[in-house]
Amino acid sequence: MSEKAEASTAERVWLSLGFLAAFAAGAYAESLGFFAFAKNNPGDIWYLFKEHCYLVGVSSGIAICIGVPTGIFLTRGYMRRYRDVILNLLGVLQTVPSLAVVAIAMTYVGIGKTPAIVALVVYGLLPIIRNSVAGLAGVDPVLLDAGRGMGMTPAQLLFRIEIPNALYIILTGIRTSTVINVGTAALSFLVGGGGLGDLIFTGIALVDPAYMLAGAVPTAGLAIFINWAFGQVEKLIVSPGLTYD
């Protein structure tokens, strides 16, 4: 079992290395400018990177604080009948392209960080709500019956049985949402929200590969890193008694 896991970790490391190497080799030809740029402007890249992280962090934080309680709320007895309607509405909202959401947010909220964060929160909600609902609704009713029969209060049932069992699926939703947000946050430059999109869009407009790569590489790296980090967090906090493929 653990041997297999190690083999697949090794495989993943190998793959990531191969991917990075191919990427670096290809990039080299075009990127003399990129490295020079990165060398000359580390402060700028770092500043925009932090701004990007701030946008993602704040919006994902808000999305989690709204999304998970909403998911819990939608799986309580009295709200269950509205669940499908609300999920369908959110599903439709999610098909709206991210650029359109950002653009519409701007026309209503104006420019700056606020419209960017509003758009990111709205866009990040669905995966979190949907997975929270799916995770909580998927908890075996037998466990709830057992818990209730043992004298748990509704709050104890929620925190000791339902959430621990749904945790993996809820976390997957948060992970999906956050990774999407890293990409959408790059668009916030368009509405004056800053972030690494600044370098990418400017680079494309100026046809300057150094600019483009200086923005694109950290953005892609951040998305991949967050995806990986959440995977580690899942392994850490989801009970080993639960198994998933």
Next chain:
Amino acid sequence: MEVYQFFIDNWQHALALAWQHVYIVTIAVVIAIGTGVPIGIWITFNKRAANIVLYLAGIIMTIPSIALFGIMIPFLSVFGYGIGTVPAVVALVLYSQLPIIRNTYAAIKNVDPNIIDAGRGMGMTGFQVLFKVQLPLALSIIFAGVRVAVVMSIGIAAIAAYIGAGGLGHYIFMGISQSHDSMIKAGAVIVALMAIAVDYTFGMIENRLVSKGLQS
């Protein structure tokens, strides 16, 4: 209301942009189906290849689209295709791979082994089993992957307007740079409606594709 006025004034132009949008997405998804479905089938025979391919496709999906454009343009411009329709289509094809490959793979893998056994027992060859048994049963799931790919592509194609691919994203970017609110709204609303309509239509087709014997 000014959005409505904007439509009245510019409907021909808007229609042309919408057509451009559809065109890019269609080409990209057709190519993506042409590559993704065979790859998805191929990796059902090779567990190791399946791991590698799905992992790579997963990484590409993780990379934000605008970042992928930023990374791709420097390469493609070596061949003289830095901006315009070509990089847009290349990016859309790359992004569409994951949902199509993953769904093809999962759908074929999920066909009940007893059914395959029955097919073999009747004297079908491997190819016959694949084309007469596995693919028909897997069709609706593969199509669900195509649906995800199309809806996603509509969104990414909007961003591709920035690299000169045209399409409805054009209105959004133009509107932002000119602070022309109704133009922004017009672009955003049409592209949103397009995505929603396509998603809905494809959802209907997907249900039809489920073999009658499998419908509940």
Next chain:
Amino acid sequence: MIELERVTKIFPGSEIPAVDSVSLTVPNGEICILIGSSGCGKTTLMRMMNRLEPITSGTIKIDGENILQKDVIDLRRHVGYAIQQIGLFPHMTVYENIATVPKLLGWDKKRIDERVDELLELVKMPAETFRGRYPRELSGGQAQRIGVLRSMATDPPLMLMDEPFGAIDPINRETLQDEFLKIQAKLKKTIVFVTHDIHEAIKMGDKVALLDAGRLIQYGTPEELLTYPKNQFVKDFVGADRSLKRLDLLKVKDAMLTDPVHCHADQSSEKVLEQMLSDGLNYLLVLDEEDRIKGYVNVDMLRGHKGVVGDVVHPMTITVGPDQNLKDALSKMLSFDLGIVVAVDDDEKVQGILNTRTMVSVVGETYDERGGHWGKITTGGKII
């Protein structure tokens, strides 16, 4: 003691009561079986006792106190609850599962630790091995055991069990039932036990309540149900082979012939052979000096042998305990070529012997529907 008085349950939107005016009393320390076919209301009736189902009308009293007057959460924490699907929490270890109610009641850690170890001991699952395991790492039988242990973690005087051994294969189920009866003999809980298996009901129950369509049809000891079925429905339910089912009820010690003919391992083979031939015995039990079973010998083994019986004795691998039921004894007997089975106590000391003839006489006697007498069948020591 739990008393039900005209307890009725009507589900919302239904005209027909799921439980219809059931009255019964379960004395302290007894197992009361609720039995009936599926949909008869037995599970609903049980679930009303810890108020998992609201009671439509009637009263349920535990030790004289109406359960509606108690705090529902508190009530449930003091009534054990085990269910067919086990419902072990998959994200918790065996330890955490068993510790659930103790934790809810705020026990300190040391007390919980001791209790968990003690309970695991009870079912012979080594605590060091199993404490830290997750439910997915347990076999079906082990999971069932933990499910039952969890329900008795705080040593509740009253336990509700809904087919607690329902999810495992028949052989494991027998083992679990035997284990459980042993534990119950020590702990003397008051238990309401739901099942649809008449064998289980007869084996486990001090009282059996047979339900049909929400009504209580007959309530009494298993013997009463088998011997005096109230009507055709009860007769059909307990089955046409109910005389055989009585084998479930009778214990080996009630039917065995005590003091069987035997010899000792240090006796001379020639003398024993001579004795057997003159008495017309085909085989003879061989005991050691402390009356423990060594095995048996037959005439062919001894013929021409010089020395002591202990040298040629054939070991007796299949034995029964005096507290096992006759059904188990019969099946063991049938798998043994002599047509007998020897009853030994925990120290392997011979208590008695059962042969096919005693079995037939038991079945024959109890078959007498005019009111056969139940009790010891002791026809003296001799066997052939």
